[in-house]
Amino acid sequence: MATRGKRKSRRRLNPRFVALCLTLVFLLAGALAWLTRDRGPAAEDVAVPDYVEQDYLTVNEWSRPGTGLEKINDVVIHYVGNPGTTAHANRNYFESLASGAEGVYASSHFIVGLEGEVVQCIPLTEIAYASNTRNDDTVSVEVCHPDETGEFSPVTYDRTVELTAWLCREFRLDPAQDVIRHYDVTGKECPRYYVEHPEAWDAFRADVAAEMDRQKAAEKNS
Numbered sequence: 658m659a660t661r662g663k664r665k666s667r668r669r670l671n672p673r674f675v676a677l678c679l680t681l682v683f684l685l686a687g688a689l690a691w692l693t694r695d696r697g698p699a700a701e702d703v704a705v706p707d708y709v710e711q712d713y714l715t716v717n718e719w720s721r722p723g724t725g726l727e728k729i730n731d732v733v734i735h736y737v738g739n740p741g742t743t744a745h746a747n748r749n750y751f752e753s754l755a756s757g758a759e760g761v762y763a764s765s766h767f768i769v770g771l772e773g774e775v776v777q778c779i780p781l782t783e784i785a786y787a788s789n790t791r792n793d794d795t796v797s798v799e800v801c802h803p804d805e806t807g808e809f810s811p812v813t814y815d816r817t818v819e820l821t822a823w824l825c826r827e828f829r830l831d832p833a834q835d836v837i838r839h840y841d842v843t844g845k846e847c848p849r850y851y852v853e854h855p856e857a858w859d860a861f862r863a864d865v866a867a868e869m870d871r872q873k874a875a876e877k878n879s
């Protein structure tokens with residue numbers, strides 16, 4: 658009886674077959690990356706900090722369309738452009754647009770006032786009419802200011818930093834990239850002082866990052 662030797666011959670892989678497999682692997686990896694790409698955290702109806710007063714606009718075509726905000730990629734900072742006006746006055750202006758008489762579309766999620774008060778006009782689950790082409794993936798913050806320079810007063814500045822830091826933490830945003838000015842969307846001079854003084858804008862974002870750390874530490878210790 659002839660003993661059968663071990664088969665040593667290896668099947669040669671067809672190069673075309675290998676190329677086909679590699680192509681398929683790349684295609685699958687690409688599809689997976691596309692499906693799981695970062696589209697920004699979904700907007701949620703989260704509990705806002707104590708200093709925020711919720712005084713929502715009535716749903717209307719001009720200032721609160723009621724359209725869902727599907728994702729939040731950035732926070733956009735604005736200045737109201739009307740020196741000395743309060744957060745409530747600006748909120749009521751947005752509400753007055755509902756009549757359509759002015760023919761103006763405008764609103765904001767939040768308005769930070771001259772005394773550091775904050776009024777929320779639109780739920781975080783809906784879009785506001787503030788940032789043009791970026792309305793559908795951003796949260797907007799309008800900031801009141803005492804004079805034409807558009808510089809925020811210290812108390813207003815600190816509150817804006819605090820609110821922005823909270824938003825960044827809540828929606829997992831990086832202030833270095835995800836906190837932007839209206840100017841960065843449209844080139845509009847808004848918020849004026851922080852467009853004219855880029856170093857003040859850089860300082861603002863650094864202050865937001867520091868405030869995020871402070872809030873984290875405060876939470877740990879509480």
Ligand SMILES: [Zn+2]
Pocket residue numbers: 734735736787839847848
């Ligand atoms: Zn603006």
